[in-house]
Every structure is written in C-alpha cells, then in structure tokens.
Amino acid sequence: MYIVVSIFLIYALGIIAFELNIYFHLFLAVFVILLYKSLLNKKYIYNIVIITFLALSFFTCYYNANSNLTQYINEDIEVIAEIKTKNKINPNSRYYSLNASVIKIKGNKMNYKENTIIYINKDIDVKENSIIKFNGRVTDPSTSNNHMLFNYKNYLRSMKIQATIFANSDITVLEEKYSFLNNISNNFRDYTTNLLFNRLNNKNAEIILSVILGDINYLDEDFYNNVKSIGLAHIFAVSGTHIGLLYAFFLYIFRLIGFNIRISWLLTWSLMWFYGFLIGFPLSVIRTLIMFTFLFGSEILYRKYNSLNSIAMAALIMTIYNPFWIFEAGFLLSFSSALSFIIYGKYILRYMKTKKTILKYINRFMFLYIFTLPVVAYFFNYIPLLGIFYNLLLLPLFMVMLIKSFVLIILNGIVPYFMIIPFKVFDYFLYSFRYMINLTNKIPFNGISIPTLPIPLVIFFYIFIFFMLYLYNNKNSNCRKYFFTSFFLFYFFTYIVVPMFDSSIYFNFIDVGQGLFSTISYKNYNFIIDCGSTSNKDIGRYTVIPYLTKNGVNSIDCVFISHWDMDHYSGLIDLLESDIGVDKIFSTESNKDINANIKILKKDDNLIIDDKVKIKVIWPIENYVANSRNNTSMVILFRYYDKNILITGDIESEVEYMILNDLEQSDIMTIPHHGSKTSSTKDLIDAVRPKFAVVSYGKNNYGIPSEEALKRYKEVNSIILSTFEHGEINFILNKDKIYYSTYSGEKSDNYYELYFIWIIPKVILFILLLTWIIGYKKEEYYELQNYFRFNQ
Numbered sequence: 069m070y071i072v073v074s075i076f077l078i079y080a081l082g083i084i085a086f087e088l089n090i091y092f093h094l095f096l097a098v099f100v101i102l103l104y105k106s107l108l109n110k111k112y113i114y115n116i117v118i119i120t121f122l123a124l125s126f127f128t129c130y131y132n133a134n135s136n137l138t139q140y141i142n143e144d145i146e147v148i149a150e151i152k153t154k155n156k157i158n159p160n161s162r163y164y165s166l167n168a169s170v171i172k173i174k175g176n177k178m179n180y181k182e183n184t185i186i187y188i189n190k191d192i193d194v195k196e197n198s199i200i201k202f203n204g205r206v207t208d209p210s211t212s213n214n215h216m217l218f219n220y221k222n223y224l225r226s227m228k229i230q231a232t233i234f235a236n237s238d239i240t241v242l243e244e245k246y247s248f249l250n251n252i253s254n255n256f257r258d259y260t261t262n263l264l265f266n267r268l269n270n271k272n273a274e275i276i277l278s279v280i281l282g283d284i285n286y287l288d289e290d291f292y293n294n295v296k297s298i299g300l301a302h303i304f305a306v307s308g309t310h311i312g313l314l315y316a317f318f319l320y321i322f323r324l325i326g327f328n329i330r331i332s333w334l335l336t337w338s339l340m341w342f343y344g345f346l347i348g349f350p351l352s353v354i355r356t357l358i359m360f361t362f363l364f365g366s367e368i369l370y371r372k373y374n375s376l377n378s379i380a381m382a383a384l385i386m387t388i389y390n391p392f393w394i395f396e397a398g399f400l401l402s403f404s405s406a407l408s409f410i411i412y413g414k415y416i417l418r419y420m421k422t423k424k425t426i427l428k429y430i431n432r433f434m435f436l437y438i439f440t441l442p443v444v445a446y447f448f449n450y451i452p453l454l455g456i457f458y459n460l461l462l463l464p465l466f467m468v469m470l471i472k473s474f475v476l477i478i479l480n481g482i483v484p485y486f487m488i489i490p491f492k493v494f495d496y497f498l499y500s501f502r503y504m505i506n507l508t509n510k511i512p513f514n515g516i517s518i519p520t521l522p523i524p525l526v527i528f529f530y531i532f533i534f535f536m537l538y539l540y541n542n543k544n545s546n547c548r549k550y551f552f553t554s555f556f557l558f559y560f561f562t563y564i565v566v567p568m569f570d571s572s573i574y575f576n577f578i579d580v581g582q583g584l585f586s587t588i589s590y591k592n593y594n595f596i597i598d599c600g601s602t603s604n605k606d607i608g609r610y611t612v613i614p615y616l617t618k619n620g621v622n623s624i625d626c627v628f629i630s631h632w633d634m635d636h637y638s639g640l641i642d643l644l645e646s647d648i649g650v651d652k653i654f655s656t657e658s659n660k661d662i663n664a665n666i667k668i669l670k671k672d673d674n675l676i677i678d679d680k681v682k683i684k685v686i687w688p689i690e691n692y693v694a695n696s697r698n699n700t701s702m703v704i705l706f707r708y709y710d711k712n713i714l715i716t717g718d719i720e721s722e723v724e725y726m727i728l729n730d731l732e733q734s735d736i737m738t739i740p741h742h743g744s745k746t747s748s749t750k751d752l753i754d755a756v757r758p759k760f761a762v763v764s765y766g767k768n769n770y771g772i773p774s775e776e777a778l779k780r781y782k783e784v785n786s787i788i789l790s791t792f793e794h795g796e797i798n799f800i801l802n803k804d805k806i807y808y809s810t811y812s813g814e815k816s817d818n819y820y821e822l823y824f825i826w827i828i829p830k831v832i833l834f835i836l837l838l839t840w841i842i843g844y845k846k847e848e849y850y851e852l853q854n855y856f857r858f859n860q
C-alpha cells in the first residue's frame with residue numbers, strides 16, 4: 069500500500085550514505101538482504117525496484133556533485149553567462165551578486181548550463197535576463213568546517229552551485245531579454261514591486277512583497293527576527309499555507325462563476341503552477357504543487373487519494389532532481405510539517421471527541437510543534453512557546469491579507485483608478501498587522517533556546533511519538549504501563565545516569581579561519597580558551613554563539629584569553645552581549661574594550677577544579693616587559709589524571725626558552741603562534757614531545773604555518789592536526805585514553821572503542837525493551853484469541 073514511501077526511504081538512505089562516504093557498504097548490505105529475501109519468498113519485482121532506486125541515489129548524487137567550474141578555482145577565465153536575477157544589495161559591500169548560468173568557458177560551449185553566483189562591482193549595471201561576456205576569477209565558496217554550524221558551501225550546493233565568480237573586467241552585453249519565460253517572471257516581479265511601493269507605505273509594501281514573492285530579503289532584519297521569535301516565519305515565505313489558501317480561494321471563485329468542478333480544478337491547478345513559476349518555485353511550493361497535482365488527478369480520474377504516498381512521491385521527484393535538498397532546512401521543515409498534518413488527520417483527529425474547531429486547531433498546531441521539534445532544534449535552536457497563541461491571533465489576519473493583496477493586484481491591472489481607496493484601506497490594515505507583530509517584541513518571554521538533538525535521541529524521539537500514536541489508537545491495550553516503563557528506563561539510563569557518571573574531558577578546536585577558538589567541557593564545567601579570528605569578522609555572532617547553543621552550553625565558567633590580539637578575542641564581545649552567561653574572564657592584562665571584570669593571571673597561579681582536574685599557569689611572570697604582545701600570551705597547563713594539555717597562545721622563541729624548566733611532557737599541545745617560524749623551537753618541542761600537536765589557522769599571507777616548524781614536530785612523532793585541513797577537531801580524554809575525530813572524517817585508531825562504550829550498549833538496551841513490549845503484545849493477543857475460542 070505504501071510502496072512509494074518505502075522507495076523514497078531507501079533512496080533517501082542512499083543519499084545520506086553517499087554524504088557519509090559509506091554508500092558502497094550500504095549497497096552491499098541491502099543487496100545481500102534483498103537477495104536472501106528474494107530466494108526465500110520469490111518476490112523479485114519489489115526487491116529489484118528497491119535496489120534500482122538505491123543505485124539511482126548514487127548516480128543522482130554523483131551527477132549533482134560534478135562541476136566544470138571547480139577545475140578553474142583561483143583562475144582567471146573568460147566566461148559567457150545567462151543572468152537570471154539580481155540579489156539584494158548589501159550596502160557594506162563593494163559588489164552586488166547575480167544568479168546566473170554559465171554557458172561557455174574560455175570560448176568552449178559547456179555540455180550543460182552550470183549555476184553560479186557572479187559578483188560584480190557596484191559601479192557596473194547589469195540587467196536581469198541578459199547574456200554577458202566577461203573575465204572573472206573562479207572562487208571556492210566559503211565553508212564552515214564545523215559540525216552542525218551553517219555551511220554556506222552546502223547551502224549553495226542545494227541550488228546546484230559549486231563555485232562562484234568575481235568579475236574583474238568590463239562587461240560585454242551579448243543579448244538582452246534572451247528568455248521569454250524569464251521575461252514574464254521578471255515583469256511580474258517588477259510590476260508587483262513598483263505597484264506596492266507606489267500604493268503602500270514602504271514597510272507595508274515589504275511585508276506584502278515577502279509574502280507574495282517568497283523573498284524574506286524584502287523584510288527589515290529586526291522585524292523578521294521578531295517574526296521568527298514568535299513562530300510566524302512560515303507566513304513570510306511562500307509555503308504550503310499560502311498555496312492551500314489560494315487554491316481554496318480560486319476554486320471557490322471559479323465555482324461561483326459557474327464552472328463545473330472539473331473545470332474549476334483544472335483552472336485552479338494551472339493558476340497555482342503558473343504562480344509557482346512566477347516566483348521561482350521555492351521548495352515548499354514545489355512540494356505543495358506536486359501533492360496538489362496528485363490530489364487533482366485523483367479528483368479528475370475518480371481515484372482514491374493516498375496522502376502518504378503523495379508526499380513520498382513529491383519528496384522522491386524533488387530529490388531525484390537535486391538529492392542535496394534532503395539536507396536543507398526548507399525541505400525538511402516543509403515535509404515534516406506536511407507529514408505531521410497527515411498523521412494528525414489519520415491517527416488523531418478521527419478519534420477526537422471534541423467538536424470545537426478552536427480545540428482541534430490548537431491540538432493540530434501542538435502536534436505540529438512536537439513533530440517538527442528535532443528539525444527546528446537542529447537548524448534554529450529556538451522553540452517559540454507562544455507560537456500557537458500568535459498563530460491563533462494573527463493567522464486569520466494573514467489569510468485576509470494574502471487574499472486581499474492578490475485581489476487588489478489583479479484588479480489594479482484592470483481598473484487601476486478605482487483601486488486607490490482600497491489600497492489606502494489595505495495600507496491601514498497592514499499598519500495594524502505590523503503594529504501587532506512589533507507589540508509582541510515587548511513580551512519578555514516568547515520562547516526558549518534548545519540544543520541540537522543528537523541523532524540517537526532524534527530516533528528515540530520519533531519512535532516514542534509513534535508508540536504514543538499506537539496507544540492512542542489502541543486505548544484498550546494493556547501494554548501501556550510496560551511501554552512507559554521501558555521508555556522511561558531507557559531515557560533515564562541513557563540521558564541521565566550515563567552523563568551523570570561521565571568524567572571525560574571534551575576538548576574541541578573550532579575552525580574559525582585565521583584565529584583560535586577552543587572549548588573544554590568537564591562534567592558541568594565549561595571553559596573557553598580564546599575566541600577570535602581576523603578572517604571571520606562576525607565570529608561571535610555566526611560561530612561562537614551558535615556553536616555553544618547547538619551544543620547545549622548556556623553558561624561559561626571561565627574564558628581564558630591568552631592575549632589581546634583580535635584573532636584571539638574578537639568573538640568575546642558578542643558572547644558577553646548574548647544570553648549565554650559568562651562567570652569569569654582570565655587574561656594576562658586588562659582590556660578597556662571589554663565591558664567586564666577581567667582577572668589577571670600570572671605564573672604559578674593555580675585553579676583547582678576537583679581532585680582530577682587542575683589548571684596551572686606557566687607564563688607570564690610578574691613584571692615581565694614583553695618586546696611584542698605575542699610574548700604576553702598566557703601559557704597554561706591542564707592536568708587531567710596523568711594527562712597534560714599545554715595551551716601556548718602566541719609565544720615566540722624568547723619566551724619558549726624562558727619556560728623550558730616549567731614544561732612537562734604533554735599529550736595535547738597547541739602549536740605556538742599558529743605555527744609561525746618565530747616559534748616552536750627544537751628545545752620547546754623536545755621538552756614537551758606532544759602526542760598531538762594542534763594548529764589553528766586559515767588562508768593567510770603570513771607564511772603560517774611554517775614547514776620548518778611543522779617538521780620539528782614530525783621529528784618527535786607528533787600527530788599534527790590543523791583546523792585548515794581537518795576542520796573542527798574533537799578530543800575526548802577518558803582517564804588513561806585519548807580519542808580524537810575531525811570534521812574531515814579522520815579518527816584515532818582507537819576511536820571505534822567509543823561505539824562499544826556508548827552506542828552499542830544503548831542500542832542493545834533499546835532493542836531488549838522493544839522486544840519486551842512486542843513480546844508482551846503478542847502474549848496479550850494470544851490470550852484474547854484463546855478467550856474468544858473458549859467462549860465460542
């Protein structure tokens with residue numbers, strides 16, 4: 069019955085396996101299982117279909133990961149490209165960007181058009197829907213090599229963009245208005261934009277444009293942040309809600325005019341697809357339109373409509389076109405929201421006794437919030453607790469606003485002079501709507517921040533939901549108490565007992581480009597050692613705070629700033645202004661730019677966390693006059709059981725010789741001054757002989773890191789890890805053992821021990837508990853069967 073669902077699930081699993089570089093392991097395992105099943109039950113066709121779509125996932129991923137432009141990274145080449153649309157102009161940038169498709173490189177026609185973003189100097193005006201020729205430098209999009217953080221490169225990949233181009237010559241326009249279809253879309257956008265800005269207040273016009281064109285870039289940033297905080301972001305980007313309302317409205321209009329149901333369906337369906345084309349087919353719109361197409365077909369052909377197969381088919385069609393959509397927030401939120409409404413209608417609504425519409429509406433949104441919680445937690449780390457209330461209050465106003473805006477735009481094209489007064493009335497309505505949105509900003513508590521849920525907890529979460537739905541649909545089941553007992557024991561053991569007795573140290577180096585940001589977690593203690601970057605100007609806003617939030621850190625016990633160079637502290641300012649509490653800040657001197665109490669540490673100052681963890685300050689000494697700020701860097705030694713972690717800041721050779729007598733052999737060491745040739749003397753390395761030497765740096769013109777310096781670490785057999793090559797680096801110190809893993813996938817030889825320590829016991833426990841529930845359920849079934857036999 070749900071064959072399309074199973075096909076999409078195996079296809080999606082193949083995409084995920086491709087991304088994790090385990091595709092061929094998965095394919096082999098599935099092939100063996102299906103071959104065994106085919107020999108066992110003689111059902112060949114279904115198994116062939118499943119293995120075919122699993123193979124298809126590899127080919128679609130491989131095809132979409134290929135790019136002709138990437139072979140010219142950092143080269144200047146001649147390009148001919150089709151310009152589609154302009155993006156919002158950033159007033160602080162020298163460039164503006166254009167969405168384009170490259171059709172020729174170095175005079176050679178490409179086999180297929182490749183999407184890109186072209187950056188052009190603001191002094192040069194290039195029109196949309198034109199073909200241009202220019203010389204440009206191909207660049208690799210910036211990326212965040214950190215777990216869970218926003219990755220711009222992956223975001224562009226979802227738009228089939230693998231490389232971007234900076235134009236560095238005069239632009240030659242070869243053709244204007246080259247595409248009739250693009251011209252229609254651009255004319256619609258220009259007409260709508262000019263009309264609304266002429267007839268409405270600019271702020272009000274921006275609201276309607278974001279709603280109609282599906283582009284939140286029209287909105288003021290503060291206004292949109294307020295909208296997100298109250299859980300109404302979905303109404304300011306074209307979504308299934310928009311399409312559903314417009315679908316119902318136009319269907320009603322056509323029926324009112326006198327068309328029969330089939331003609332009304334056909335006209336409405338055509339209008340919706342045309343509207344989707346005009347606004348560029350956002351993901352949520354494509355999903356809704358495909359589902360409505362299946363619904364339309366079932367109505368026209370008098371066939372039964374299966375909503376689960378319909379949503380699975382929509383997801384399958386979209387991910388065949390672009391498999392990497394499956395990792396995007398818009399895709400996951402759109403489909404999880406739609407799936408929640410389908411499940412609610414199938415398994416909850418029909419069993420509800422209340423006939424009150426308002427209660428059904430509240431229950432539906434409650435279930436939506438619960439069902440999409442892991443997706444929201446992963447991408448946004450914020451739950452708008454009052455979102456249901458605001459939706460109840462403002463969604464009816466939004467429905468009026470959406471329908472009325474379309475009616476006014478359509479009628480203005482027919483009788484423009486009669487629309488002046490209706491637009492004035494509409495403008496006052498929008499003033500009221502905007503006032504109500506802004507009023508919510510004065511409420512002190514709209515929602516809560518939550519960490520990103522780990523994958524095992526997400527799986528546990530959805531299994532729990534489906535068991536709850538089972539019990540709701542089988543209220544006479546006697547396994548209820550066994551179910552709750554089992555899930556409570558699993559959750560209590562896995563997420564309360566085990567963390568409570570975890571005494572490991574988690575030491576993380578985050579990729580921030582040219583700079584250093586590292587964290588140490590131990591039991592309930594959280595430390596930061598430097599948080600700055602010169603290549604990432606908004607490190608605090610876009611890296612430090614999101615990283616801590618996603619990892620569930622809402623307070624910092626100590627921040628150690630080695631010295632006051634920007635590449636070591638620039639993120640601290642935003643951190644202090646955030647909701648994350650900072651208890652103490654330690655450094656070697658004060659800083660007037662930091663509005664907080666800074667405690668000065670000198671040599672022989674000690675911090676004792678407990679009998680297992682101690683922190684010793686090795687440098688600087690009292691009254692030392694440094695010849696450079698680098699040599700004022702704090703050098704500290706973390707002691708954990710018999711393991712040592714040496715943090716060296718940016719000290720240079722002069723200080724290295726002065727602290728030799730205070731050094732000990734260390735297991736992990738940060739390479740001084742990002743690997744500069746002025747540091748890492750042979751004497752220092754011989755004294756420390758680190759097992760792991762970590763260097764944090766990004767693209768730079770300083771000659772960092774020095775090959776000579778790195779060579780000296782290799783001579784003492786240190787394992788060298790860098791944030792530039794490996795991305796985020798994670799160490800786990802568990803008593804006498806050290807494990808490490810990196811964003812790039814490199815792991816220590818003993819890392820797989822952690823699966824046996826943490827993951828496999830939890831899986832076994834969970835399987836045992838499920839087996840217990842299922843076994844009890846079968847026993848209950850057989851008892852009922854025997855009971856009825858006896859009574860007969």
